[in-house]
Amino acid sequence: METINKQQKRRSRIFSAEARVAYICLIPAFLGLIFLTYLPLVGVLGISLTNWTGLKSPVFIGFDNYIKIFTTDPYIKDSIISTIYYAALSVAGSMIYSLFIALLLNRKIPARGFFRAVFYVPYVLPAAAIYVGWSWLYEGNFGFFNYVLSELGLKKILFIADSSFVVPSLSMISVWLAGNLIVIFLAGLQNVPAVYHEAAEVDGAGGWKRFRHITLPCMTPIIFYNLLMSLIANLQVVTPALALTNGGPGNSSRFLTYLMYDQAFVNYKLGYACATTLIIFAILAVFTTLLFRTSGRWIYNEGGDDK
Amino acid sequence: MSVAAYGRLRSKKRRNRTMNLITFVVVVLFAILAIFPIWWIFRTSLMTNAEIYKYPPSLIPDHWLFSNYEKTLKVFKFWKYLWNTMVIIVPSCLAGTFTATLCGYAFARLRFHGKSLIWALCVGSMLLPAMVTLIPLYIGWTRGLGFNDSYWPLILPYFCGGGAFNIFLIRQFIMSIPRELDQAATIDGAGYFRILFSIIMPAIRPAMIVVALFIFIGLWNDLLQQMIYINSSDKYTIALGLTNFRGQLKSDWSLTMAATCLSFAPGVIFYLIGQRYFVEGITLTGLKN
Numbered sequence: 001m002e003t004i005n006k007q008q009k010r011r012s013r014i015f016s017a018e019a020r021v022a023y024i025c026l027i028p029a030f031l032g033l034i035f036l037t038y039l040p041l042v043g044v045l046g047i048s049l050t051n052w053t054g055l056k057s058p059v060f061i062g063f064d065n066y067i068k069i070f071t072t073d074p075y076i077k078d079s080i081i082s083t084i085y086y087a088a089l090s091v092a093g094s095m096i097y098s099l100f101i102a103l104l105l106n107r108k109i110p111a112r113g114f115f116r117a118v119f120y121v122p123y124v125l126p127a128a129a130i131y132v133g134w135s136w137l138y139e140g141n142f143g144f145f146n147y148v149l150s151e152l153g154l155k156k157i158l159f160i161a162d163s164s165f166v167v168p169s170l171s172m173i174s175v176w177l178a179g180n181l182i183v184i185f186l187a188g189l190q191n192v193p194a195v196y197h198e199a200a201e202v203d204g205a206g207g208w209k210r211f212r213h214i215t216l217p218c219m220t221p222i223i224f225y226n227l228l229m230s231l232i233a234n235l236q237v238v239t240p241a242l243a244l245t246n247g248g249p250g251n252s253s254r255f256l257t258y259l260m261y262d263q264a265f266v267n268y269k270l271g272y273a274c275a276t277t278l279i280i281f282a283i284l285a286v287f288t289t290l291l292f293r294t295s296g297r298w299i300y301n302e303g304g305d306d307k
Numbered sequence: 308m309s310v311a312a313y314g315r316l317r318s319k320k321r322r323n324r325t326m327n328l329i330t331f332v333v334v335v336l337f338a339i340l341a342i343f344p345i346w347w348i349f350r351t352s353l354m355t356n357a358e359i360y361k362y363p364p365s366l367i368p369d370h371w372l373f374s375n376y377e378k379t380l381k382v383f384k385f386w387k388y389l390w391n392t393m394v395i396i397v398p399s400c401l402a403g404t405f406t407a408t409l410c411g412y413a414f415a416r417l418r419f420h421g422k423s424l425i426w427a428l429c430v431g432s433m434l435l436p437a438m439v440t441l442i443p444l445y446i447g448w449t450r451g452l453g454f455n456d457s458y459w460p461l462i463l464p465y466f467c468g469g470g471a472f473n474i475f476l477i478r479q480f481i482m483s484i485p486r487e488l489d490q491a492a493t494i495d496g497a498g499y500f501r502i503l504f505s506i507i508m509p510a511i512r513p514a515m516i517v518v519a520l521f522i523f524i525g526l527w528n529d530l531l532q533q534m535i536y537i538n539s540s541d542k543y544t545i546a547l548g549l550t551n552f553r554g555q556l557k558s559d560w561s562l563t564m565a566a567t568c569l570s571f572a573p574g575v576i577f578y579l580i581g582q583r584y585f586v587e588g589i590t591l592t593g594l595k596n
Contacts (some may be wrong), residue, residue, distance in 0.1 A: 019419035021499040026413050028406035029429065029474060032467030036444065037432040043443030054446075101337060109331045117582060118338045121345070124578040127528040128546035129570035132553050133348040136560055142360050144347050151363075176341065183586055236438050239530050243550050257438050257531070264442050265535055274442050281439050288434075 048274035058271065065275035076276070078251040079259045080283065082167055086255060087234040089171035094178035094230055095223070102185035103211075116186065120179035131243040134173050135160060160245055163252035170240045170253065181226050188222035189215070217300040224295050231291065235284050256280045345571070352376070352565035359560055372561075379565040382556070387541070388548040389573060391458075395544065396526050399462050400519040403469030407518050408511070410468045411477025412503050416489065433471040438531075445535055456538040461529075465522060473518045480514035481507055516584045527574065545570050 048065055052058035069076055101119055105112055122130065137144045138159035146156045159169045196214045205213070238257035241247050247254035247262065254262075260280065264273035346366075351359055352375055353368040379385075413419070414426055448460035468474050488510075489502050497505070508515070530546045537547060549570050556563055 018417050018499060022413040022417035022419040022422075025409040025417070025503075026425065028466060029410040029425070029468040032464065032470075033425075033428050033432060035447070036464055036467055037435060037440065038428070040440035040443035040447070041435065043446070044439060047443065047446075101334075104330050104334050104337070107327055107330045109327060109334060115334055115338050116586065117578075119341050120586070121575065121578065122341070124524065124527075124574040125571050126546050126549075126574060128530050128550050129567045132549055132563065133567040133571075134344060135553075136351060136564060137344055137347060139560070142364070144364070147362075147364055176344065232436060236436055238438075239528065242530050242534060243546075243553075260438065260441075261531060261535075264445070270442060270446070277439055277442060281436065284436055 044274045044277055047271050048278055050271040052271040054268045054270050061271070065272050066279075068272070069275055069279060075251055075254055075259055076279075079254050079256050082251070082253060083235060083237065083256045083283075086167050086171055086174075086237055086253075087231065089168060090174040090234040090237075091227065091230050093171055093175035094181055095227060097175050098178045098181035098226070099185050099219075099223070101182050102189055103215075105182070105186055106189040116183065119182050122177050123179035127239045128243045130173065130177065131240050135244055138169055160253075161249055163249045166245060166249065166253045170237075170245075173240070174234065174237075178230070181230065184222060184226055185219070188219050192218040220299045224291075224299055228288065228291055231287060232284065235287060236280075256283070348564050348571075349568055351561055352568045354561050356559070356561055375561050375565045376569070379562045379569070382562070383548065383552045383566040383569070384543075385545075385548075385566070385569045388543055388545045391542060392527075392544040392546075392573075395458050395461050396523055399465040399526055400522045402462075403465035403473065403522045404515050404519045406466060407469035407473040407477050408508065408515060409503075410474045411481055412507055414474070415478045415481035416486075416502075416507075417499065429471045429474060433475065441531075441535075448536070454536070456542060457536065458542070460536045461526065461532055469518060469522060473521060476518060477511065477514055480511045484510050513584060516581070520581060520584065523577070545573070 047058070049060055049062060050058035051061050051064070105116055105119075109115075140146065140156065140158040140161055143159070145159065149156060157165055160166050192215055196218070197210055200210050200214055236257050237255045238261060241253050241255050241258035242261070245253040247258055256276070257280065260273050260276045263269045263276055350366065350368050353371045353373065354375075355370075355372060358365070358369060410429075414422070414429075444460070448454045452459075454460050464470075484507065488506050492502050492506055527546075530550065533544050533547050537543065540548075540551070543551065549566055552566050553563055
């Protein structure tokens, strides 16, 4: 009797109006999760174990692709180095720049909204156009930066056409694009309780001390969020290589995602490219895990855990 | 108030004022630096080639050659590209926002079997970088469903919840709305969909606009997928058209910069219209997580 009751209850739960509505609402998400996320994830694993080129039917070759990548691939090492180099410069640069600008904008200055808009505007421009536009600023003879260099009496630099300058040059663009980080930091700063500052001021704490012991600790969760987001985004960098450098000069901007693009969509080595994909995924996973692991040590949680 | 305290307060005020002045000057300097690249691109777009290569370069063009834009438009089919881009973006934004709202509502308010499992799958997919599924999806769209040289592979994903991040955002927002509102409506005999459409949706309008904006920016910047799925030049988006145009006219900087400025324009206009929501929305994502 009891079991029947339970079953009935259960059935009514599944077919209750509420649940029915929920399932209807979730149809899109179901489709997305199955066909756009988890099946492709299985797919990428599967394809990476084949020699598929898209023409002949794929043949299972075990871990050959992975072995090849680590032993004979001419690009992978440079690619990993340039990607990490780019991500490190971009993340560090944009974090420092955006926190600095946010701190300035957090003071009572006139036309704050206007300035916030100015710093934010690069973020809403289409990325392809930004890189094309900046390529003119970086131009080797008549570009603006070379004009400044020659005014300062320095030698001209080819910037994006010079293998040792291309990554820092591209990173600088990504720092310039950090408008959304500024807005998030600014919101965080406005949430730092003013009482703390007032209390510290009564105790005679100066500007730097208050920043170091009040603002910074209160901001750590937001710093973590921005750090995570910009790390993930910058490690997947591909647009500058597609729009501007084609991985060059040499292999100096052959970022990992571009390498994958090149293998899959230029050379049609689909199996091989899938193996590269998973290696990129592993690298991303290592960095995000590291960030999460160390986060407990420096994130200050006001009032303990809130969830 | 004692005289000494009053003096201290006054000197503090004065110090604050000078600090604010210094801050203002520094902000102005940085703002000029930030806006400068855009200005440099713009002024180049209005110059003759002779003027571009002049030394020292001038900050303001001698003659504002708007005819450069006419010349550019003859080769760079901006209006066509803009239309193509909108054909992708508008349905994606609408569908993505709507389906994300449906899913967010289910997760935030409704009780059903398997909720925690589906939620876990959803959050899990947020941690998966987009490039991981790129190749299998490409194979699926082009081989499996035959969408070659088509916009559908770019649009259809947004009919599937608009991405876990957006669902998450909507859910968080709905959860911050008091349940009493729904309950009152239930007593009045409103069904779950009625509650969603007439109570929840009006209340979360800012979040929905934010989601639409994120989808807009995401598509706007996604050169990689556009390159993969679109082949023929009459289907080019702004991003593709510009990349291609630059390849053709490598040395004609004034025309290339004019095309660049044209490509900037929709984003800037869109931003000026929706500025308030942009800022609100970005703020929201940073604080709700």
